[in-house]
Amino acid sequence: MEDLINIERESLKESSIHSLDGRVKLIITFIIIVFAVATQSITTLILMEIYLILLIFLSNVSPSYAIKRLILILPFGGFIALFQPFIRPGDVIWAGPFGFDITLQGIIFGALLLGKVTVSVTAVILLSSTTSMQELVGSARRIGVPSDFAMLLNLTVRYLFFFYDELERIRNAQKTRCFDIWNKNVPYRWRLRKVGETIAMMFLRAYEQGERVYLSMLSRGYTPESRMYTAASKIGRREVLFVAANIMILAVLHVMQTSLPVMK
Template identity: 85%
Template sequence: MEDLINIERESLKESSIHRLDGRIKLIITFIIIAFAVSASSVVTLILMEAYLLLLVLLSNVSPSYALKRIILILPFGGFIALFQPFIRPGTVIWTGPLGMDVTLEGLIFGALLLGKVTVSVTAVILLSSTTSMQELVGSARRIGVPSDFAMLLNLTVRYLFFFYDELERIRNAQKTRCFDIWNKRTSYRWRLRKVGETIAMMFLRAYEQGERVYLSMLSRGYSQDSQMYTARSTLGRWDVLFAAANIFILALLHILQLGYW
């Protein structure tokens, strides 16, 4: 939850990237991810990553904060890339212990996969660090995301912090009763049962809160045909210029990838 608070705090800073329209940032992020997934050159991905890190610096986002998030998230996808040199067939360039062979094709493919994951993660981190959660939902709705899906996202964002407070109250009540999940002097089965009871209690409170919210929405005229209100906004000159510049840079990188330079 502290990470969510830090993300929201970073998104409320002032910079030219923060002031961009959320639709532009969403669309450019999707385009960058699509470009990274389809890339076939490690050099192109390195240049793309350098450009994204430059945007992080220009956006007034703390570099240490951004790098920390990249390092924390990267192992989830980068872990697969580490095995590629050992499992992908090709020209053997090194033979390790236990008969593990490192192939040139596997090394190139692993580096390419790691580059794709890194660029995609950096693009998402830049988006989340410069755009608030509510603005992301509103921007998604304005670019055509179905209203039901946008409403679910909106409710999730709105009540995420509420359920964290509920969990904190449960944990504080457990502490007053001297419960400590890391206390090895108590039975492991008993600690596991208490954790299960906490999870069950959170599910019950989430269900009850959902019922209260739904009844409140019905009392205010909500129905199956209701539409979520989305404030209109117009694109400024800086929004169009930023989108055009990013498309131009991606086009140059694509030409470089094709080997025309």
């Protein structure tokens, strides 16, 4: 929950990147991720990562905050890249015990996979750190995301903090009854049962809250044909220049990748 608060805090800062239209940032992030996944050049991925880091500095996002989020998310993809030198066939450069050989092609593919994951995660961090959750939902709706999906996202964002408060109340009630999940003197089976009861209680409260919200929506005229209101916004000159600059940079990187095979 503290991470969610930090994300919202960073997204409310003021900078040239923060003030851009959310649709532009959402589309550019998608283009960067697709380009990173499609590229086969480690040098290109390094240059893209440097460019994204430069944008993070220009957006006034805390470097320690961005690095912390990158370190927390990166192991999910880095774990897969770590095993590529051992499982990918190719030229063996080190013969290990039990058949765990390290191949040159595996090292190259692992480094390439790690670079793709790093660039993609950094792009998402930049997007989420410069765009609030509500603006992301509104931007997704304006670029054509189905209204039902956008409404679900909007309700999720709106009640995410509410359910965290519910969980905190349950945990405080448990603490007043001397329940500590990390207490080794308490039987493991009893602790596991209490955790299960907490999860079940959260599901029940979520269901009850959903019923109350749905009934209140019906009382205000909601029907399956209703559409979520989205404020109109215009794409300005700054947004056009930002899109053009990003496309030009990606085009240059693509030309470098295809014309300089020695960099691959």
